[in-house]
Amino acid sequence: MPIGRAQQARLQLDKAHQRSYNVPDYTTHFRKLVLTIGSGVSEEERLHRYVVGLQDNIREHVHMREPATFDEACQLATRYEAMKKSIQSKSFYYREPKHTAASSHTPMELGNMQRMQHNKQQSGQEPKKNTCFYCGKPGHYAKECRKKKYDASINRLNKGEKGQRRQGPSNQ
Numbered sequence: 001m002p003i004g005r006a007q008q009a010r011l012q013l014d015k016a017h018q019r020s021y022n023v024p025d026y027t028t029h030f031r032k033l034v035l036t037i038g039s040g041v042s043e044e045e046r047l048h049r050y051v052v053g054l055q056d057n058i059r060e061h062v063h064m065r066e067p068a069t070f071d072e073a074c075q076l077a078t079r080y081e082a083m084k085k086s087i088q089s090k091s092f093y094y095r096e097p098k099h100t101a102a103s104s105h106t107p108m109e110l111g112n113m114q115r116m117q118h119n120k121q122q123s124g125q126e127p128k129k130n131t132c133f134y135c136g137k138p139g140h141y142a143k144e145c146r147k148k149k150y151d152a153s154i155n156r157l158n159k160g161e162k163g164q165r166r167q168g169p170s171n172q
């Protein structure tokens, strides 16, 4: 039975990979496997297997630093992951306002673009159908023209004022 467990641990060690675990969890898992296997794992093999099982970017970092021992590799990986996390959390807080501003801008700009295209399509069709021949603007007929009604009301006021003045002395 002890041989079986050691063999199982050996198989697990060969496949050991950090995956989505953090470095301390992976390291703990790895150390347990090495302990279970016993004295059969050399320092060199431990170091190699551990570094190979790290996440790509952490492995590259640790590999570049060329750790001499398994423990050194653990320290490098742990420190690198901690540094990466602190950078990520900092940049996350710094970027957050910019990000939300950008994300609220993009749909609005897109919305305006779509609206503009929609208006172009509408204005492309409407001048033929109902362009106001009073003010020349599309979208309404002259009988619905606000400018025409406005002008007419001004005219009525002017005429009324003039008419009242004229009516008084000239007619009587």
Ligand SMILES: [Zn+2]
Residues within 6 Å of the ligand: 132, 133, 134, 135, 136, 137, 140, 141, 142, 144, 145, 146, 147, 148
């Ligand atoms: Zn008009």
